[in-house]
Amino acid sequence: MSTRQEVLDRLTSLRLHQQRGRRAPHKPLLVLLALGQLTEVGSSELPWSQAQERLSDLITEFGPTSKTGRAQSAAYPFTRLRSDRVWTLNRDVPMDLVGPLAAHDVVGRFDAATETALRHEPELVRQVARVLVEQHFPPTIAPDVLTAAGLDPDDILQAPGVVPVPRRRRDASWRVAVLQAWDRQCAFCGYDGQLGNASVGVEAAHVRWWAFDGPDSADNGLALCVLHHKLFDFGALGLDGDLRIEVSAAFTARTPAGRSTYDLHGRMLRPRPGTQAPAVEHISWHRREVFKGESLAA
Ligand SMILES: [Zn+2]
Known part of the structure; x- marks a missing residue:
């Protein structure tokens, strides 16, 4: 037993x-x-x-x-x-x-x-x-x-009383700092919606996942809208070593709204002066462990 x-x-x-x-x-x-x-x-x-x-x-x-x-x-x-x-x-x-x-x-x-x-x-x-x-x-x-x-x-x-013990401490200020560093807009599409004075639908995303030793650091964070955060974590979107956005060839869409994702392919990230771009080592991890296969042909 x-x-x-x-x-x-x-x-x-x-x-x-x-x-x-x-x-x-x-x-x-x-x-x-x-x-x-x-x-x-x-x-x-x-x-x-x-x-x-x-x-x-x-x-x-x-x-x-x-x-x-x-x-x-x-x-x-x-x-x-x-x-x-x-x-x-x-x-x-x-x-x-x-x-x-x-x-x-x-x-x-x-x-x-x-x-x-x-x-x-x-x-x-x-x-x-x-x-x-x-x-x-x-x-x-x-x-x-x-x-x-x-x-x-x-x-x-949402089950109560089942909070696993975190292995590492999180930095509570990281999310706020990442959103601010990227002007509270999606680093991929520029979405910057607000409700009153508060950003809505823009999140701080880890490039290398927290669960896989991704740090709460400026060079491991991007502000992304909820859609692009999800597509990035699913590996439908990725980055290359020159900070260009890549769309996975495995991603497909039929409607104009869905197909607008293809337009992100090849676009460069443009961090404002003073904002740290994602580190190459974190981008490499995402490419190897998350990004789905081949990217669209340029
Ligand atoms: Zn976006």
């Missing part, structure tokens, strides 16, 4: 192939998917035939760009989560191989003790989901990740 604390510890300290600063969201996304399944149907059981599609969608949408095939990217966490002592398969198959998973439609699920603890305590489900999503994604994306995994973001992100 696992205690509540053991289950929480195991599920939130997964062994990740994560060197410093590298994103490895595969296992956390599988845990979130299984939590969604458990919440929805009362069991975390996921046959490979169902899990493969949903898990590779999650990894493609929310993970870093990878050359690994879709099924392969899902087989990795589906087999390897066993080593964290929270996940079992109904057949002993080798690590990482798609073939045996597909041939037998292997079923994965939380191990009995973990599932019992989670089923008896919905609060534990919320807590695990919240810690995992905040460990691996910025606040702009967390609700989308939870929704895609079949979980209710309002329930999980």
